[in-house]
Structure formats: C-alpha cells, structure tokens
Amino acid sequence: MLYNQSLVNLHTHSFYCKHGTGTIAEFVSRAKEDGLKVLGFSEHCPLPDREYQKGNRMDYPDLPFYEADVRAQMNDPDIRVLLGAECDWLPDEESFYRDGLLGERGYDYLCCSIHHMVDPSDGREKFIQYINDMPVGHMLEYVRLYTDALRSGLFLFGCHPDLFLAGYRHWDADARAASRDIIQCAKACDIPLEINDNGLRKKIVETENGPRHPYPVREFWEMARDEGLKIVTNSDAHRPKDVAAHLTNSFAFASQAGIRFASWDIDESGITCVQA
C-alpha cells in the first residue's frame, strides 16, 4: 500500500533515549490524533560493546523493553507501527546493525546518521552543530562516513544529511562539492534522504549569507531536487506533540524549494521508497 509523506513519520524518539520524553503508547495516540497512518520508531541505537554517548542514549540492556513496547502497538487497526533504529555510522558496528538488528531482532528498518565529530579546538566529541567553524577536513570526513553508511546497504533512508552545514556555515565550492558527493551517492544507491523537521524547530544560526536554520539548508535541497533524488521528510520527534510537526514546517520548506516528496510503499515484504 502506498503512503504519501503526509501520512507517515519514520523518525521518532521517546523517553528511552534520555533526551526525549513520552512513552511509545503516547506517541502512537498522538500520531493517530494528528492523522498519521504510519509511525516508525527510530530510537538512537545503543551498542552491545561500547557506551557510545552514554547518558544521552538508551542503555543496551533497555533494548528488549523498547522493542517489546513498540511491538505491543503493532496490532492497532488505525495506524501501522514499525520498529526501527537510528544508527550512528560506526563502521565496526556494521555486523550488529545487519545481523543483530535487521537479522535476529527483526527490525523493520534502520536509518543512518552522523551526529558527532571531534572539535579540533578542544579535542572533545561534540554534536556537529556545536563545532564552531568546522574545518574543511571535518566536512570531508563527514562526507566519507555518511557515504560509507549509504553504501553499506543497511539503511532505508539517510537522516539529516545536511547536518554538517550546521557546523560549516558557508555555501562555497567545498560545501557544494560535499553536498554533491552525498546526494550523488544516495542517488546511485537509490536511498532517499530526509528533510529533517527537528532542524527547523531549532534556533536560527548566523552565516555569512545571513541567518538560516542550522539544517535543513535550502541550497542543499535545491541541489538534491535538481539531481532527481528521492526526498522524504520526518519530524525527528523527541516528544509526542511533535510527532507530525513536519506536516507544516517541512512541507512549507519543500514547497518553497520546489520539491515533490517521494512516497512509501509498505506490504508484507517490507517498506520501500517510490517516486510517485
């Protein structure tokens, strides 16, 4: 069955990640109130063998509880609930994502992100938006990691691909080349990229070309549109009231950029993206 973007949110976090609020059941009931027909949970994925972003992520022992909570909502006749995870691309975790989450644990989908890099000014790992004046070398490393994630073939879509522009606030030849590399890789792998509504809900940042949202960045998405990429949108909700926020903000952003969203096709064999 085909679902257009106005019926779907596949990027949802909850109290499980420790920087979100709301139970799985609360998200489902709010999603139904807001008219969604498909709700995918994509909790930041914990790792069995390392404490990645401890305190700001689900603990690994909580994973079975998260999975059971999501599965308990799957028989609702009014909404289709999917079990997913947002995975930071850490190459040595590839087999956990593939054989653990998608294999043994039976996840419906995974989506990929690069959230953190080391700030050269103090050597600390930070959310990319807080790396002031990101060096070009960092941007290239981001592109390398992000495109490796896309090429792994594990992910249904790429989350906030333009997050690096929250740290690198120029739209110069380097930024254009980095953007083109990500977009062309996604196109070649036939993986949709996401206009992330959470960025539109964050505070405006200053750039040499004036104020803008930290992400999504209009120039990136105009390039994606021109390359004929499949483009989707998600709320990236961290509290129930935001579960369908993308239907206003991101839809307006996309329409200003002349973007037509792709749709999701869901049946017994799984979920795929189609340019309808």
Ligand SMILES: [Zn+2]
């Ligand atoms: Zn989060």
Ligand SMILES: [Zn+2]
């Ligand atoms: Zn994210």
